[in-house]
Amino acid sequence: MNAPPGMIAPETDVSATTSDDLSLLLADIRARRNEFARAQKVPDDVIQAFKRIGVYRALAAKRFGGDERTPADFCRLIERISEADGSAGWVASFGDGARYLSALPEDTLCRVYANGPDVVYAGAVFPLQPAQRSADGFVVNGVWPFASGSPGAELIGVGITLDDDPTSGLARIAVMPADKVAIRPNWDVIGLQGTGSHDIVVDNVIVPEEWTLIRGGPPAFDGPLHRYPSVTFAAQAHAIVGIGIARSALDEVIAMSRGRASITGAPVMAERGYIQLEVARAEAMLRSARSFFYEATEELWKEALQDTVQSTTTTLMRLAATNAARQSAEVCKIASGLAGTQSLYTTSNLARAMCDSFVVAQHAALNEGTLQSAGRLLLGRSAPAGFP
Structure with missing residues (x-):
């Protein structure tokens, strides 16, 4: 660990997403999404x-060759990828790991980005596993579930706890090269099947203290992006996946409705009153959730630019993220129901969207408990450690 982890050098010097490259990639993802699910x-x-x-x-960070794009820019990119496939969007959302890693010491970050800024980070925080101090750092052992994107990662972080850690209950993350970690393939689930969210196993790996960070702790350097709350940002990056999935599902039903006749002789779907009502309801639901999401994002970003981030604004962002995930799941349920038997096939995008969106909304950062925590803060009460 004293030497820089072996990073893959960037194949192309690209500072921003080009429209043509992204369009070609999205077309490829749509064509191959069943492959992702089979391969897990x-x-x-x-x-x-x-x-x-x-x-x-x-x-x-730009000092390491990065782009330092705004949170809204990043979320829009993840949203578009998620429209093509939820699993691909979910794995891409872990590009927010660069914001997590910024809490490492600056000297460590220089080693992380020694070969360029395109570093793939994945990991799993909970349950926190006890680590032991040693002369060289911390001895890390344990098993962590739900390590999304771990098969393609170069760096992996795991949540640890120490008896004498003065971090006020916040999780400490031990970061290590992926080749120090074993992946236990067991991602047998109904949704987001292509995310590779397997268990990861760490066996007596020594992690120097300078390769650990405090989740939600202060970054190594200042700037608007680094003032933007990292735990909140992680919830956002996951939630926008649901918005992209729901957009894809609803668009498919709308396209289907314009020309699909019933095998029973019923009118074309678009002529049926109940479908007109439900499509209108779903469209309003999705657009409202998306608007709240980006409105809260821009408000929090404005405060980060002014170095005046407020807990109320951060709480509203967490609320907007949870609302986006849960409303997206409802939209996918409506779309799947309107499609009738078409949504029963395992290779159907509508079946996939319903299951994928359900899994997004089940995430610990987006489930119903986060609604309660947001409500407590909005009512002037305290919230659990680490929220918002």
């Missing part, structure tokens, strides 16, 4: 394509 991961060539369009450098 996003293939390496797609991860390399994410690098080329700037997913992993988007939030890296």
